[in-house]
Amino acid sequence: MSSAFLAILxxxxxxxxxxxxxxxxxxxxFLTVVVLIxxxxxxxxxxxxxxxxxxxxxxxxxxxxxxxxxxxxxxxEDGSLDLIRGAPLPLEFAVFAKALAHWLTTGLPLTLAAxxxxxxxxxxxxxxxxxxxxxxxxxPALSFIGAAAAALTANLRRGGLILPVLVAPxxxxxxxxxxxxxxxxxxxxSLQSPLLILAALxxxxxxxxxxAAAAALxxxx
Amino acid sequence: MTQIRFQIFALTAEALACRRGGxxxxxxxxxxxxxxxxxxxTGRNGAGKSSLIAMLCGxxxxxxxxxxxxxLDDLQLAEAAHLVGHxxxxxxxxxxxxxxxxxxxxxxSAGLAPAEALATVGLPHAGPLPVGYLSAGQRxxxxxxxxxxxxxxxxxLDEPMAALDAGSQTMLSQLMQSHLAAGGAIxxxxxxxxxLDGARELRIGP
Numbered sequence: 322m323s324s325a326f327l328a329i330l331x332x333x334x335x336x337x338x339x340x341x342x343x344x345x346x347x348x349x350x351f352l353t354v355v356v357l358i359x360x361x362x363x364x365x366x367x368x369x370x371x372x373x374x375x376x377x378x379x380x381x382x383x384x385x386x387x388x389x390x391x392x393x394x395x396x397x398e399d400g401s402l403d404l405i406r407g408a409p410l411p412l413e414f415a416v417f418a419k420a421l422a423h424w425l426t427t428g429l430p431l432t433l434a435a436x437x438x439x440x441x442x443x444x445x446x447x448x449x450x451x452x453x454x455x456x457x458x459x460x461p462a463l464s465f466i467g468a469a470a471a472a473l474t475a476n477l478r479r480g481g482l483i484l485p486v487l488v489a490p491x492x493x494x495x496x497x498x499x500x501x502x503x504x505x506x507x508x509x510x511s512l513q514s515p516l517l518i519l520a521a522l523x524x525x526x527x528x529x530x531x532x533a534a535a536a537a538l539x540x541x542x
Numbered sequence: 543m544t545q546i547r548f549q550i551f552a553l554t555a556e557a558l559a560c561r562r563g564g565x566x567x568x569x570x571x572x573x574x575x576x577x578x579x580x581x582x583x584t585g586r587n588g589a590g591k592s593s594l595i596a597m598l599c600g601x602x603x604x605x606x607x608x609x610x611x612x613x614l615d616d617l618q619l620a621e622a623a624h625l626v627g628h629x630x631x632x633x634x635x636x637x638x639x640x641x642x643x644x645x646x647x648x649x650x651s652a653g654l655a656p657a658e659a660l661a662t663v664g665l666p667h668a669g670p671l672p673v674g675y676l677s678a679g680q681r682x683x684x685x686x687x688x689x690x691x692x693x694x695x696x697x698x699l700d701e702p703m704a705a706l707d708a709g710s711q712t713m714l715s716q717l718m719q720s721h722l723a724a725g726g727a728i729x730x731x732x733x734x735x736x737x738l739d740g741a742r743e744l745r746i747g748p
Contacts, residue, residue, distance in 0.1 A: 328647035332636070339635045400629025403599060407620040408648045541603040542596075 325410035326418050333422035347427040348434060351384040355438045366443050373442035374452055374503030378496055380438075381431045381456055385463040386488060390481035392423055392471040393538065402475070402538070412535035420468040420530065428460030448503055451512050455502035458516055459495045461523040465530035466491045472534035476542075495522055548695040548725040551613030551622070552576040553598075558607035560593045567593055568746050569606065575696070575727045580718065580741040583731040589747035591731035592627065595698050598729070599625055614695065624692070627700035630685040634674030638665065638684045641673055642691045649692035659690040664713055678705040686714060689721075697721060699730040711737065 358376050359369055396402040405415050435456050436449050444452065470487040474480025502515035552574060559569035567590035575581055583591050596602040598609060600620050611619045625631075632641045642656035654662065660669055663683040673681055682705045689697055697718070703711050715737030718728055722738070730736055 324647045324650055328644050332633070332640075332644045335640065336633060336635055398629065399633065400625075400627060400631035401633065403601065403625055403627075403629070404631045404645060404648060406601075407599070407623065407625065409621055409650055410648070541601055 325408050326414055329405065329410075329415055329418040330422050333419055334425060337422065337426035346388055347384040348430050350387050351380045351431050351434065352438065354380040354383065355441055359441060359443075370443035370445055373439065373444040374448060375500050376442050377435055377438060377444070377452060378456070378459075378499045378503070381428075381435070381460060382463060382492055382496060384431055385427055385460065385467060386485050388427075389423070389467040389471050389488070390474060390484045392419060392468060393475035393534075394471070394480055397475045406538070412538055413531045416468055416472065416531045416534040416538070417527070420464045420527075420534075423468065424461050424464040428456075428464055432456040432460060445507065448507065451505050451516075452503035454512075454516055455499045455519055458519040458523060459499040459502075462495045462519070462526040463488075463492055465523070465526035466495075467530075469530040469533040469537070472537040475538065495519065498522070546577075546725040547693065548577060549613055549615075550577060551611065551695060551727075553619065553696060553727065553729075554608075554610045554612070555598070556608050556610075558594065558597060558609070559605040560590050560597065560602070561605040562593060562602075566605075571744070571746055572607070573729075573742075573744050575729060577695075577725045577727060578722050580722055580728040580730070580736070580738050582736050582738075582741045582743050583729060583746065584733070584743055585746035586748075591746060592700050594746065595625070595627065595700050595729070595731060598698055599623065619696070622694060623696040623698050624689050624694045625698045625700075626685050626689065626702060627698075628704075630681055631688070632673045632681060632685060635672060637670050637672050638676070638687075639669040641684060642687055645688045646691040649694065651692045651694060653691045653693045656687070656691055659687040660684070662690055662713075662717070663687045664710060679707060679710065682706060683710060686717070689717065695726050697726065697728045697730070699728065699732075701732060702730055703732060703734055703736070 355376060362369055393402060432453060436453055439449050439452060467488055470484050474484050498515040498518045502512060505512035554574045556572045558571045560567040573581055585591055593602055597604050598619055611622060614622050638660060639656045642659060657669055660666060663686055665680060665683055668676060668680060673684060702714055718738055
């Protein structure tokens with residue numbers, strides 16, 4: 322059973338690295354958004370550094386959404402989802418492996434790039450660590466919520482259109498607490514509580530998202 | 543002499559009916575498939591051969607009828623069966639060996655090593671090539687090699703002979719023969735001969 326889990330994880334990581342899969346695309350999109358927004362805002366450095374965390378979080382959220390529709394659709398189209406359905410591994414764990422691979426190839430690189438991109442939005446030095454921590458704890462929730470939506474739209478031809486509509490409302494709490502954690506460096510609010518809430522959101526999304534996605538994938542036509 | 547490798551089982555389908563998009567495709571289809579038996583599923587295009595196979599895998603809900611698998615320790619049919627269909631389940635970016643190793647680790651039931659399986663289907667040198675570089679017939683053979691890397695009692699094949707050249711068709715017939723001799727069972731949708739002695743024909747539709 323664990324070999325099947327590792328096989329799925331390993332295959333998805335290999336695919337993401339090899340075929341120009343979602344990973345680089347998300348990172349490039351993130352970079353583009355964060356680089357362009359300061360130009361659009363104009364030369365107000367105070368404004369920029371005040372909304373910097375929000376820009377980075379929005380960029381990370383949108384970058385995660387890109388390519389999410391392919392998470393199960395690609396497997397459905399080439400038939401490898403049928404193999405995964407026929408594996409002795411419970412489908413919930415297969416979904417977990419795929420969502421984990423998705424996070425490792427999108428959420429994690431975005432988190433690691435964020436401190437660097439923080440320079441571009443004049444992120445105050447004391448906010449860099451809270452922002453990185455909030456991304457590290459919060460982006461898994463995006464991958465798992467996204468996995469449930471991706472499973473629902475796996476056999477819709479233009480599932481990519483409906484997916485953001487499904488995912489966006491569910492991601493609002495993550496966005497709110499993510500940005501408030503990043504702002505904690507400057508406000509009297511404690512850093513601990515938003516980070517704990519983000520961790521809780523990620524854990525809940527991991528459990529609920531995997532069960533929901535597996536239920537959606539199991540449903541016969 | 544081939545060894546019997548599989549437990550006694552019987553796959554029974556009774557009075558299956560299929561409806562897709564509000565249109566009745568077939569009804570009253572039934573069969574029984576036990577160790578060492580093969581069924582050639584025939585019928586004109588659109589008769590519902592692939593739909594029947596999708597039903598057996600649990601991908602399509604039967605309008606009526608039951609599918610039952612006895613024996614095999616209460617395994618679900620999807621877990622006891624290999625499926626090779628039109629969608630070949632191969633990732634074009636991965637090499638043939640990687641695809642087969644993935645299937646082997648995913649299914650977790652002992653079988654041939656990927657390199658041996660590829661040699662058996664006549665592609666001994668295709669191992670390090672990405673599947674995207676292979677021709678349709680070669681891809682089909684890599685998909686068929688999946689039958690060998692993990693051992694499962696029931697083979698559900700959808701037009702297995704499609705895109706195969708004459709030599710590969712003979713190779714596939716031999717693979718199927720030895721699977722039957724080992725106590726496995728095969729249900730194959732086909733338009734041409736499967737090259738199997740004693741395969742029963744199940745015709746769907748007129």
